[in-house]
Amino acid sequence: MEIHSRNNNQIVGNVGLFYVCYTLSRLGWNVMPTARNARGIDILIYSQDATRTQTIQVKALSRRSPVPLGGKLEGLLGDFFIICRNLALDKPECFVLTPAEVRKLAHRGEKDTKVSFWLQPKQYEAAEFQEKWDRIGRGAATTLPDCAPHLSSTG
Numbered sequence: 001m002e003i004h005s006r007n008n009n010q011i012v013g014n015v016g017l018f019y020v021c022y023t024l025s026r027l028g029w030n031v032m033p034t035a036r037n038a039r040g041i042d043i044l045i046y047s048q049d050a051t052r053t054q055t056i057q058v059k060a061l062s063r064r065s066p067v068p069l070g071g072k073l074e075g076l077l078g079d080f081f082i083i084c085r086n087l088a089l090d091k092p093e094c095f096v097l098t099p100a101e102v103r104k105l106a107h108r109g110e111k112d113t114k115v116s117f118w119l120q121p122k123q124y125e126a127a128e129f130q131e132k133w134d135r136i137g138r139g140a141a142t143t144l145p146d147c148a149p150h151l152s153s154t155g
Contacts, residue, residue: 008062010036016060016084017042019092024056027133028140041078048140054079056136057099061085066107067124069117073103080136083124095129096136 013036021031021043029045043056055078059067067083069076076099083095097105105123109116 012062012087013058013060015087016092017058019084019087020056020058020082020094023094023133024136024139027136028138029054029136030139039075045136045139052137052139054136056080056082059083060087062088064121064125066121067119069102069106069119071115071117073106073117076102083119094131094133095124096132097124097129101129 017033017036021033024031024043024045028048030048030050032044032046034040034042034044040057041055042058044053045056046053057076057078057080059081061067061083062085064085078099081097081099081102083097084092085095086093102119102124105119106117107120107123109118
């Protein structure tokens with residue numbers, strides 16, 4: 001898959017959102033994406049027996065680059081923050097963090113008195129976050145039998 005042009009941010013965002021939805025579905029979760037471009041969470045998931053729920057924010061990137069977090073870190077909501085990058089390639093890569101971890105690792109920048117926060121690749125691409133779907137867990141006792149190897153808890 002190729003994603004051309006910087007004008008395709010919405011397409012990159014959609015690919016990232018639905019890739020994360022696909023992955024969570026394969027882990028047995030019932031997955032509900034929220035309205036695009038709305039403030040707050042991007043995905044609500046609940047277990048097959050409806051006893052557990054989690055909320056997720058997704059940041060989608062076409063390549064290895066910093067994640068823009070905006071002017072305030074208080075806007076980071078949800079139970080998990082998933083960075084999905086390399087969406088222009090055939091095999092995207094995901095990093096699973098909590099909002100507290102993102103706040104701790106965020107870089108503060110200031111230009112002309114305007115403050116912005118960023119999460120640098122060297123911060124989020126740590127092995128403790130890379131493809132760590134087990135941090136979210138499984139939504140059912142069993143999942144699809146041929147679940148892709150990248151969904152394992154070992155890496």
